Amino acid sequence: MLGNPIRDRRAERREATRAEILDAAWEMVRSEGLAGLALRDLARKVGMQAPSLYSYFDSKHAIYDAMFAQGARAYLERESLIPTTGDALTDLRAGLRSFIGFCTEDPARYQLLFQRTIPGFEPTPETFAIAVAGLERLKDRLAGIGVTDPRSVDLLTAIGTGITDQQISNDPGGGRWSRLVDDAAEMFCNHMNATPNPPRRNRK
Amino acid sequence: MLGNPIRDRRAERREATRAEILDAAWEMVRSEGLAGLALRDLARKVGMQAPSLYSYFDSKHAIYDAMFAQGARAYLERESLIPTTGDALTDLRAGLRSFIGFCTEDPARYQLLFQRTIPGFEPTPETFAIAVAGLERLKDRLAGIGVTDPRSVDLLTAIGTGITDQQISNDPGGGRWSRLVDDAAEMFCNHMNATPNPPRRNRK
DNA sequence: CTTGAATCCGAACGATGTTAGGGAATCCGA
DNA sequence: TCGGATTCCCTAACATCGTTCGGATTCAAG
Structure with a gap:
């Protein structure tokens, strides 16, 4: 009952991507300022397109x-x-x-x-x-x-x-x-x- | 040498409009927040279109x-x-x-x-x-x-x-x-x- | 093999600040 | 009174923003 190992790997990967996005966001925010976080740039920084971010976060x-x-x-x-x-x-x-x-x-x-x-x-x-x-x-x-x-x-x-x-x-x-x-x-x-x-x- | 009275009236009117714009801006900012100042809305508030504001101020x-x-x-x-x-x-x-x-x-x-x-x-x-x-x-x-x-x-x-x-x-x-x-x-x-x-x- | 969910992308929408170009009024010198 | 310049305001458009839509692609599950 302790979670399907495959689903776990899925969730694990998902969580890793979320963390990667957040790390990139911190980096942008530290260099460009808090308001300088642009989703298109953030997406490119982690190798994807802007709308794909919405698979991991509901909004900015x-x-x-x-x-x-x-x-x-x-x-x-x-x-x-x-x-x-x-x-x-x-x-x-x-x-x-x-x-x-x-x-x-x-x-x-x-x-x-x-x-x-x-x-x-x-x-x-x-x-x-x-x-x-x-x-x-x-x-x-x-x-x-x-x-x-x-x-x-x-x-x-x-x-x-x-x-x-x-x-x-x-x-x-x-x-x-x-x-x-x-x-x-x-x-x-x-x-x-x-x-x-x-x-x-x-x-x- | 103390300034053409007609030019003065021009400048006076211009200054009055500037003041009117700023008053409207304060009103918007107080109700919508500092970041809620939208030039299109501000312009409508004083009876003009957004680009016309640029006759009075160089930028937002x-x-x-x-x-x-x-x-x-x-x-x-x-x-x-x-x-x-x-x-x-x-x-x-x-x-x-x-x-x-x-x-x-x-x-x-x-x-x-x-x-x-x-x-x-x-x-x-x-x-x-x-x-x-x-x-x-x-x-x-x-x-x-x-x-x-x-x-x-x-x-x-x-x-x-x-x-x-x-x-x-x-x-x-x-x-x-x-x-x-x-x-x-x-x-x-x-x-x-x-x-x-x-x-x-x-x-x- | 098929189904279905998750992920990603290209296109597009509405709103933003801003610029370009034109038209109309106003003021100035002749 | 008449041209020319200046000022003011407009419509149209551009780039950028966050966000949504619809369709591919991937991949584990039945």
């Missing part, structure tokens, strides 16, 4: 969705590889730096995951759930230092994506920005230490 | 550029309207809140100004200079509390755009986010107070 957006899933999974994997020191604060800093590093090392992937830049595209709920799971890891790191306010998580990712965005569009060189990441982590941790669950403060 | 990107300039000027104007209290810290907070308010009140404008989301589009140097002048105002506010490190300005705008981005894509309602802005300003000011020109700190 379906290709983006599959790439989104790959990207989100890559972050999950990266998160799990961060060494834990036992000190919650150090681990939080490591998590933030990892997050921003992940974002900046591949601008196209960052744009796909964290910006709504492709006109009609929204990731599938199942696909989006993978990304949510990744941010859950960051949330856990915050919980490690006693911060459970959901606003804090939002603020953390906001800082992360904000820095990434500035970095990508303004600073090709990047020496200055990596230190900026440190400053942001520092600042965030200081704030969190000062007010673990920040109450509303009267200002005037 | 030129329209985006003009819109960028309008948006940047709008920020400059808004900045100049913030009441100054004399307390530099309060003024800085007001500046940050104004910045984020400006970004969030019109997502399409924010996307045009602060994200590189239109495939081939880069603002003209002159146009971009307007936006730079706007951020210069924020820099002045930082200088007001004794912070001159350019990294701090980058960090401030990074936090601003990051929060805006999260807010736009995640939170249509928005009650939670407006308080988040306060927290961010608070956090930023605390950090800046602690380390006006933040030195590298040994951590371990």
Whole structure:
């Protein structure tokens, strides 16, 4: 009952072709930009004609969705590889730096995951759930230092994506920005230490 | 020598039509999204055919550029309207809140100004200079509390755009986010107070 | 050998930004 | 008032895009 070996070989080949298409798509997207993915070029890159792609993906957006899933999974994997020191604060800093590093090392992937830049595209709920799971890891790191306010998580990712965005569009060189990441982590941790669950403060 | 009155009327009419086109473009962009601007629809909206637009703008990107300039000027104007209290810290907070308010009140404008989301589009140097002048105002506010490190300005705008981005894509309602802005300003000011020109700190 | 599904291709559709060429109004100098 | 130039707007068309259609080709299953 464990699957016909011939059908398996079929499915295996199909899956291999899908992977080949996605690899080529990543390559195009990294060199031409996220919006530079043209189906005719993509098809030629894997040795077929444009309409043939529709045997493997329902639409161009379906290709983006599959790439989104790959990207989100890559972050999950990266998160799990961060060494834990036992000190919650150090681990939080490591998590933030990892997050921003992940974002900046591949601008196209960052744009796909964290910006709504492709006109009609929204990731599938199942696909989006993978990304949510990744941010859950960051949330856990915050919980490690006693911060459970959901606003804090939002603020953390906001800082992360904000820095990434500035970095990508303004600073090709990047020496200055990596230190900026440190400053942001520092600042965030200081704030969190000062007010673990920040109450509303009267200002005037 | 002060310009033929007839030529002036010509130029005046031309400028009025340009403005009408841009107004219609903003309307389309706000309802259909930044990428939803179709020249044929835009032309019909102002009572002409698509190619006629090329009498007023060299290309679609030129329209985006003009819109960028309008948006940047709008920020400059808004900045100049913030009441100054004399307390530099309060003024800085007001500046940050104004910045984020400006970004969030019109997502399409924010996307045009602060994200590189239109495939081939880069603002003209002159146009971009307007936006730079706007951020210069924020820099002045930082200088007001004794912070001159350019990294701090980058960090401030990074936090601003990051929060805006999260807010736009995640939170249509928005009650939670407006308080988040306060927290961010608070956090930023605390950090800046602690380390006006933040030195590298040994951590371990 | 035949059936039927999966895969691939050529042609074509609608929509996009853009260009070419012509016609009509308007303004200018004579 | 009359030509010539300029400006504005149009129809037609082009290249490119994602996508659909219909027909081949392939290949395992009955």
